[in-house]
Amino acid sequence: MKIAVCVKQVPDTWAEKKLRADDSTLDRESADGVMNELDEYAVEEALRIVEAGEGEVTIVTMGPERASETVRKALSMGADAGVHLVDDALHGSDALATSEALAKVLSGRGFDLILFGSESTDARMSVVPAMVAERLGVAQLTFAQKVTVSGGAITIERATDYGYDTVEAATPAVVSVVEKINEPRYPSFKGIMAAKKKPVETISVADAGIDQSVIGASAAWSAVVDFAVRLPKAAGTVVTDEGDGGVKIAEFLSAQKFI
Numbered sequence: 001m002k003i004a005v006c007v008k009q010v011p012d013t014w015a016e017k018k019l020r021a022d023d024s025t026l027d028r029e030s031a032d033g034v035m036n037e038l039d040e041y042a043v044e045e046a047l048r049i050v051e052a053g054e055g056e057v058t059i060v061t062m063g064p065e066r067a068s069e070t071v072r073k074a075l076s077m078g079a080d081a082g083v084h085l086v087d088d089a090l091h092g093s094d095a096l097a098t099s100e101a102l103a104k105v106l107s108g109r110g111f112d113l114i115l116f117g118s119e120s121t122d123a124r125m126s127v128v129p130a131m132v133a134e135r136l137g138v139a140q141l142t143f144a145q146k147v148t149v150s151g152g153a154i155t156i157e158r159a160t161d162y163g164y165d166t167v168e169a170a171t172p173a174v175v176s177v178v179e180k181i182n183e184p185r186y187p188s189f190k191g192i193m194a195a196k197k198k199p200v201e202t203i204s205v206a207d208a209g210i211d212q213s214v215i216g217a218s219a220a221w222s223a224v225v226d227f228a229v230r231l232p233k234a235a236g237t238v239v240t241d242e243g244d245g246g247v248k249i250a251e252f253l254s255a256q257k258f259i
């Protein structure tokens with residue numbers, strides 16, 4: 001089975017995130033880049049599927065030069081190869097443009113299964129997998145907490161508020177995963193060394209046949225028109241109990257209209 005996993009490099013979850021003053025896009029330089037957490041689960045699931053049967057796992061990313069670190073991390077977990085779409089023209093792309101670019105990179109490579117995380121931790125649109133499936137004209141099985149592959153069929157348990165739905169589709173298909181699905185492995189030392197020799201194809205917008213007019217900030221359907229920096233947290237109110245603590249708390253809650 002030929003599997004692709006789309007992974008995104010995002011600013012470290014714990015880093016203070018900032019927007020750039022010049023174009024209101026996310027400042028990716030000021031924080032360390034890491035693999036989007038949910039994408040680690042997607043990589044893990046792809047590796048498990050291949051280990052239980054046969055096939056190969058290709059990592060696909062769209063992002064600046066340093067997003068190649070994220071591809072290497074997935075390779076050190078055990079994936080076989082990578083494709084990195086990198087081009088200044090992609091800067092400022094919205095979800096529609098991102099899905100168009102990824103679909104162009106994925107198309108024609110003969111993937112049976114294309115795995116995604118279900119949401120990125122930086123933009124959190126949670127729409128790219130569905131958009132890519134639509135553009136490729138293949139089934140979308142989203143929010144998978146379990147994936148079973150049998151011949152040409154993919155069956156998932158789709159996480160819902162009330163439990164799960166069992167959904168099935170024929171390959172090729174797009175699947176997005178939630179964190180309940182597995183426990184991602186840590187790259188081993190051997191895996192890190194092996195990853196250095198694995199092939200990573202670096203391609204540009206022109207190489208992928210992407211129409212320049214539908215990507216980048218100028219083509220985005222939405223834009224950040226204004227933003228404000230979050231105010232520092234105000235110090236809390238300390239109530240000193242001098243025998244009247246209960247009354248003071250009740251007065252405070254009443255003043256805040258909690259009671």
Ligand SMILES: Cc1cc2nc3c(=O)[nH]c(=O)nc-3n(C[C@H](O)[C@H](O)[C@H](O)COP(=O)(O)OP(=O)(O)OC[C@H]3O[C@@H](n4cnc5c(N)ncnc54)[C@H](O)[C@@H]3O)c2cc1C
Nearest residue numbers: 006007062092094095116117119120123124125126127128
């Ligand atoms: C209000 C708003 C305004 C925005 N304005 C701008 C802007 O002006 N400029 C700008 O640059 N961005 C902007 N963005 C961010 C931009 O829309 C997203 O980076 C882009 O659309 C991808 O969406 P996402 O990360 O939310 O994907 P999601 O749909 O949350 O991601 C789901 C999955 O898709 C895959 N995926 C997503 N992106 C990639 C990728 N690049 N490579 C490989 N796999 C990927 C991953 O598997 C991921 O887990 C904005 C976002 C919002 C919410």
